[in-house]
Amino acid sequence: MRSSIKPLSFSLARREALWAYAFITPWVIGFVVFTVGPMLASLYFSLTDYDIVSAPRWVGLRNYVNMVHDNLFWHSLSVTFRYAVIALPLGLITSYLMAVLLNQKVRGINIWRTVYFLPSVVAGVAVALLWGRIFDPKFGILNPFLEKFGINGPGWLSDPQWAVPALVIMGLWSVGGNIIIYLAGLQGVPTDLYDAAKVDGATAWQRFRYVTLPMTTPVIFYNLILGLIGTFQYFTEVYVLTNGSGEPARSTLFYNLYLYQNAFRYFHMGYASTMAWVLFVIVLAFTLLIFRSSDAWVYYEGQLRGR
Amino acid sequence: MAGTTKSVDRSLLLPRWYSGIQGQSLILRSITTLMLAAGAGVIMLPFLYLLSTSVKDRDQLRQSPPQLIPMAATTVEINGQMEPLYQVVIDGQTREMALIKNRPGGKGLFVNPDRPDQTYELAIAKQTPLRHLEIHWENYPEALRQMKFNKLIINTLLVTFVGMAGMLFSCSLVAYGFSRFRAPWLNVLFILLLSTIMLPSQVRLLPTYVLFNKLGWVDTLLPLIIPQFFANAYDVFLLRQFFLTIPLELDDAAKIDGASPLQTLLYVILPQARPALVSVAIFHFLYAWNDFYEPLIYLHSPENWTLAVGLQTFNALYAVNTNYIMAASVVMILPPIILYFLAQKIFTQGVVFTGIKG
Numbered sequence: 312m313r314s315s316i317k318p319l320s321f322s323l324a325r326r327e328a329l330w331a332y333a334f335i336t337p338w339v340i341g342f343v344v345f346t347v348g349p350m351l352a353s354l355y356f357s358l359t360d361y362d363i364v365s366a367p368r369w370v371g372l373r374n375y376v377n378m379v380h381d382n383l384f385w386h387s388l389s390v391t392f393r394y395a396v397i398a399l400p401l402g403l404i405t406s407y408l409m410a411v412l413l414n415q416k417v418r419g420i421n422i423w424r425t426v427y428f429l430p431s432v433v434a435g436v437a438v439a440l441l442w443g444r445i446f447d448p449k450f451g452i453l454n455p456f457l458e459k460f461g462i463n464g465p466g467w468l469s470d471p472q473w474a475v476p477a478l479v480i481m482g483l484w485s486v487g488g489n490i491i492i493y494l495a496g497l498q499g500v501p502t503d504l505y506d507a508a509k510v511d512g513a514t515a516w517q518r519f520r521y522v523t524l525p526m527t528t529p530v531i532f533y534n535l536i537l538g539l540i541g542t543f544q545y546f547t548e549v550y551v552l553t554n555g556s557g558e559p560a561r562s563t564l565f566y567n568l569y570l571y572q573n574a575f576r577y578f579h580m581g582y583a584s585t586m587a588w589v590l591f592v593i594v595l596a597f598t599l600l601i602f603r604s605s606d607a608w609v610y611y612e613g614q615l616r617g618r
Numbered sequence: 619m620a621g622t623t624k625s626v627d628r629s630l631l632l633p634r635w636y637s638g639i640q641g642q643s644l645i646l647r648s649i650t651t652l653m654l655a656a657g658a659g660v661i662m663l664p665f666l667y668l669l670s671t672s673v674k675d676r677d678q679l680r681q682s683p684p685q686l687i688p689m690a691a692t693t694v695e696i697n698g699q700m701e702p703l704y705q706v707v708i709d710g711q712t713r714e715m716a717l718i719k720n721r722p723g724g725k726g727l728f729v730n731p732d733r734p735d736q737t738y739e740l741a742i743a744k745q746t747p748l749r750h751l752e753i754h755w756e757n758y759p760e761a762l763r764q765m766k767f768n769k770l771i772i773n774t775l776l777v778t779f780v781g782m783a784g785m786l787f788s789c790s791l792v793a794y795g796f797s798r799f800r801a802p803w804l805n806v807l808f809i810l811l812l813s814t815i816m817l818p819s820q821v822r823l824l825p826t827y828v829l830f831n832k833l834g835w836v837d838t839l840l841p842l843i844i845p846q847f848f849a850n851a852y853d854v855f856l857l858r859q860f861f862l863t864i865p866l867e868l869d870d871a872a873k874i875d876g877a878s879p880l881q882t883l884l885y886v887i888l889p890q891a892r893p894a895l896v897s898v899a900i901f902h903f904l905y906a907w908n909d910f911y912e913p914l915i916y917l918h919s920p921e922n923w924t925l926a927v928g929l930q931t932f933n934a935l936y937a938v939n940t941n942y943i944m945a946a947s948v949v950m951i952l953p954p955i956i957l958y959f960l961a962q963k964i965f966t967q968g969v970v971f972t973g974i975k976g
Contacts, residue, residue, distance in 0.1 A: 327799050330879045334795025335804075337788040338811060341848025345826060346814055352825035363831060409657060415650045421962075426658045428965050429665075432954040435908035436926045437947035440933050441668045444940060452667050455683030484664065491965060515646075536816065544818055547910040554934050567820065574824055575915055587820040594818050 356584035363578055374585040384586070386561060387569035390475065394565070395542040398479045403534055406486040410493030411523070424494075431487025439551035442481040443468065468552055471562035478548060478563065489534050496530030497523065528609040536598060543594050546571065566590060672944035673753045679940055690752035694731045704728065704745040708738060714748065754941070761942035762949065769921055770928040777842045777913070777924055778906040784847035785902050786895060792849040793857035794883045798869065814851045819911075827915060837918045842909075846902075853898045860894035861887060897964045904954055925950050 332339075357374055359367035378384050413424050430438070445451045446467035454464030465473040500523060508518045546567045549557065555572070557564030570590070574583035666686055671679070674688045693700040694716050701716040706728055715728040715738070726742040729735075762768075796808050830841040864887060872882045888895065910926045917923050923931070929950055933943050958965065 324800070328801030328804075331795045331799035331801035331804055334791045334799070334879075334883075335807065336791075337847065338792040338849040338854065339807070341788075341845065341850075342810070342814070344829075345845055345848060346817070346822055349822035349825035349829070352828070353821055356824065356828075363828060412650060412654055412657070415647070417647050417651050417654070423654045423658060425959075425962060426661055429955070429958065430661060432904055432958045432965075433908075433951040434904075435950075436910055436929045437950040440929070440943055440947050441664055444671060444944065445664055445667060449682050450679065450684055450940070452663070452684060452686070458683075484661065540816060540818060544820070550910070550914070551930050551933070570820060571915075574827075580824055580828070584824050587818075587824060591818055591821040594816075598816055 353584040353587055356581050357588050359581045361580040361584075363580055367581065370581070374582050377582065378585055378589065383561070383564065383569060387557075387564045387566045390562070390564055391543060391545065391566040394475055394478065394545065395539070397476070398482050399535070399538050399542060401479065402483060402486050402489065402538060403531065405483055406489035406534070407493055407527075407531065409486070410490045410497055411519075413490065413494055414497040427490055428487045430485045431491065434485055435547055436551050438485065439481070439548040442477075442484075442548075443552050446477050468563075469559055471560040474559060474562045478552075481548060489538070492530055492534055493527065496527040500526040525610045529611060532601070532605055532609045536601060539597055539601070540594055543567065543590060668944055668948060671940060672948050673755060673757060674941050675752070675754045675757075676941075678752065678754075687751065688753055689749040692748040692750050696729060696731060696734050703731075703748040704742075705748055706738070706740055706745045708740070715745075717742065717745075757941050757945045758949070761939075761945040764936070764939075764942060765928055765932040765946050766920065767925075767928075767946075767949070770923055770925045773839060773917075773922060774907065774925040777839055778903055781843045781846040781906050782899055782902045784843065785850065785853055786899060788847050788849040789853040789857055789898065790883065790888060790891075790895070792854045793861055794879075794887060796854065797858045797861035798879070798887075811851045811854060815855070823915075830916065836916055837922055839917075839922065841916045842906075842912055842924075853902065856898055856901075857891065857894055860891050864890045893964070896961070900957060900961050900964060903957060907954060 356367060358369060358371060360370050360373075361367040409427055413420065413427055417423075445453050448454050448464065448466050448469070451467075453467070457464040467473050467477040504522050504526065505518060508522050513521065544567055545565050549563045549565050549568055550571070553563055555568065555576075557568050557572075566586070567590075570583050570586045573579045573586065667684070670686050670688050671684070675690075678685070678688050678690055692703045694703050695701075696716050696718055699718075701718050703714055703716050706713055706715045713730065716731055717726045718729055718734075718737070719727040720742070721727060721739060724742055725739055728738045728740050728745070792811075796804065796811075826841075826845075827836070830836055833840075835841050835844075868886050868890070869882050872886045877885065908926065909924075910930070913924045913927045914930075917927055920928070920931075929943075929946055932946060936942065
């Protein structure tokens with residue numbers, strides 16, 4: 312249609328493109344100044360000795376070599392992995408089950424939803440401080456509660472064995488954000504699929520297993536990826552609860568906390584940048600792994616319809 | 619809500635109490651409600667503990683195990699001293715008496731407050747101490763005064779709302795650019811934008827800190843505010859998704875009336891996109907209000923701190939004053955909670971996630 316008036320359409324298309332670039336300029340500038348530039352700069356810093364005050368001094372791969380021999384680096388990595396291995400699946404399953412419950416048609420469902428989402432809006436320092444008190448063996452409410460069932464509660468945050476599990480419990484309480492996303496996914500499952508399943512005589516469990524679950528794998532996938540990234544960035548709670556120390560016995564020295572200590576306590580910007588890049592590579596590797604695996608377990612509606 | 623229309627027809631054929639979205643029985647729904655209630659209890663308990671701890675005084679704090687309802691021992695003045703009041707049984711009669719002295723063998727001297735000269739020696743363990751509700755609201759002004767709340771709240775509001783204005787301004791422009799125009803490489807740029815959602819922030823944090831340090835912005839609010847004026851992937855994505863649902867005919871009509879693309883955005887798109895703008899604004903509020911990492915690294919002097927940093931430091935310095943810490947924590951979580959209740963629909967309908975009103 313437009314080809315019949317080529318010169319005009321050319322200038323129209325060009326003007327349209329110029330408008331597009333003009334509108335996205337704020338992001339392009341931000342992308343260069345706050346993302347690409349800093350990423351390259353931190354790659355450079357990772358090859359230097361840099362304390363902010365004096366100029367970076369080129370040291371080649373020494374930071375990377377030092378890192379391999381740094382016991383605390385491996386320790387912080389293992390703390391983070393240990394947390395991820397427990398917290399991620401537990402959080403994903405719990406929030407999914409909660410979302411399934413909140414998707415039922417029962418009386419007062421909006422009130423229940425309100426309650427369940429509530430913890431997700433109050434994340435941060437205040438919540439960490441609250442849980443710090445809850446875990447207190449003497450004045451907290453958790454151990455007296457466990458005592459009622461005959462369980463002698465541990466020292467939680469003051470016990471190197473139990474500090475990470477305590478953080479997992481605290482994280483479970485705050486899964487409201489995941490629930491919101493799951494619920495949006497559950498509500499997006501077309502009703503005709505359920506009706507068709509019912510006509511075929513599927514039981515409630517079968518409807519869940521063969522309709523709900525496959526249809527919501529995209530949101531599970533989404534929460535898994537964001538949860539993974541979030542876990543590697545875990546910081547605020549552990550900083551608040553240990554005043555940035557990662558105690559007791561370094562049992563809560565998460566990767567990101569150790570990175571922070573290197574950067575802003577010891578001002579080893581070069582080494583911290585090395586850690587940042589290694590973190591980036593680890594997260595990228597896991598993300599790609601999950602993306603690769605997604606073909607096997609994530610269904611998209613378009614795909615389903617196309618079959 | 620999507621997906622409920624079909625079951626409405628079914629429910630007409632069945633008794634009201636029987637019908638459900640998936641034809642559940644009454645028993646199933648009762649179990650669901652019970653499980654929901656149990657979960658709600660677990661979620662609410664920490665909030666109750668927070669609130670009750672925030673209004674306790676030192677003596678109430680020292681009770682172990684802690685009481686969820688802030689009770690205190692009732693006392694009475696005997697000869698110029700405050701003595702605890704007990705419910706005692708003497709000759710089968712129940713009376714209120716004050717314990718004035720402990721005696722060996724778990725016994726104590728009790729007196730009738732009206733006639734302090736007459737003492738009774740009774741086993742303390744057999745008597746019931748009188749307790750009453752005692753709420754110390756004065757913890758709140760005291761906590762806020764100690765943590766220098768006035769300065770903190772001003773900084774927090776500045777960071778939150780100036781940043782929000784910057785975010786809305788820049789993200790609207792960028793989302794419009796990505797939703798309404800065709801241009802070479804635009805799709806590639808959009809994928810680049812989306813990929814930054816998955817970028818761990820550490821990898822760009824340190825050089826950004828160095829940059830702001832060179833600009834002399836460290837220990838000011840600028841590093842927390844200025845980047846908001848350059849859009850972010852999450853909000854651009856949500857706004858763009860919403861813009862795509864606004865009919866193109868509206869743009870065309872504006873164009874015929876001679877509106878420039880900028881005018882179309884201002885007078886056609888943005889008014890239509892109010893629900894999405896509100897939801898990204900709320901989302902930004904929660905993010906900025908609760909953010910800790912960046913304020914922690916950028917703000918060094920106490921007069922520049924935001925609430926999150928101020929509260930953490932307050933705890934680091936005065937951890938023993940649990941009641942004050944908890945009172946300050948209540949104040950910190952109150953605005954998000956109020957906002958949450960005001961904008962509940964946006965959360966419960968998943969607008970925050972999809973940017974599209976359910």
